[in-house]
Amino acid sequence: MLYRTFETPPPSAIEGCPCCISTRGTDVLLTTPLRQITGQALWRYVSGALLTIGDKQDFRYLLPRILDVSVSDPGNANDPEIVLGKLSLADWRSWAPNEQRAIERFVDAWFEIALKSDMAEPDEGWIGTDGEGVLCGAARAGMTLRPWLLRLSAPDARPVLADMQRRFPGDMSSFWEFAPDGLQELSTILAQGRA
Template sequence: MRQITGPALWRYASGVFLTIGDQRDFRYLLPRILDISVSDPGNANDPEVVLGKLSLAGWRTWAQNEQRAIEAFVDAWFEQALANDLAEADEGEIGTDAESVLCGAARAGMPLERWLLRLSDRGAAPVLADMRKRFLSEASGFWEYAPVGFRELSALLTQGRA
């Protein structure tokens, strides 16, 4: 499966469940889609799209060990995204990688509390401050499809509580 490239999977991941594909092939390709999403993000769909497909796949009906594996993957992906954003902050500009993973997780129906608590850590302060600055006017448009997660994020950004 390693020979399947990011550009080839980009088209599939964009249309899966909408114009092509079913749960069976999505589950088969998901490990490679996730791998490319983290290791080659320039040739992958946005985290909001990739993780949003989990809901369409009915992933909460999958075996508990499969659900836990996805949650652990998203934990690691969020940490990597946060680290990327913090590294960019050191260079004078803050990215939106952590927000993208948060939004994708929310679209997948995952509660955001643990990641929002992580954003509340002192070490993540530059990213949290940037999210507050961009809140509402420049936030990911995908939040529209994750109202529960958006309320969770809003509570942190406006009231300071996760």
């Protein structure tokens, strides 16, 4: 759905500071069909996107693949906190309503996938931090966390919530410092143990 929603021809060039352009392999991003761009090629772009390389036009073009790789190949993708944090830099809340809804639906599905991944390991004494990463990224994008915090209150998600309570505040993602409103939302549920 994201590919269809954001379908557009590739930009003619990706601009940026000269040293970043020469080291980030942007030519591959423009010459490879969008759905075939690897996570590793995107990783180099995303890490500097909208800061030292690229603009809103190329970010919007690459966004469906960036998000797709983030879920389908997380080992070769940037952290969710970085990926979703770029949305604010791209001023995504000024985009068309259908584009905003498509992103929100995607992040909702991504959170469920991350939550399932986190819950897959509890018997081994380790709960993952995938769900927290998506929450933090969503907060950095300016999304309200309420629906996902309510989800953490469900019986099947309680081990993840308990793990987050145990790790709060000292062992949480360092990216929360860039999302103070989201951190406040999260700290409330962690203090109460429910949304």
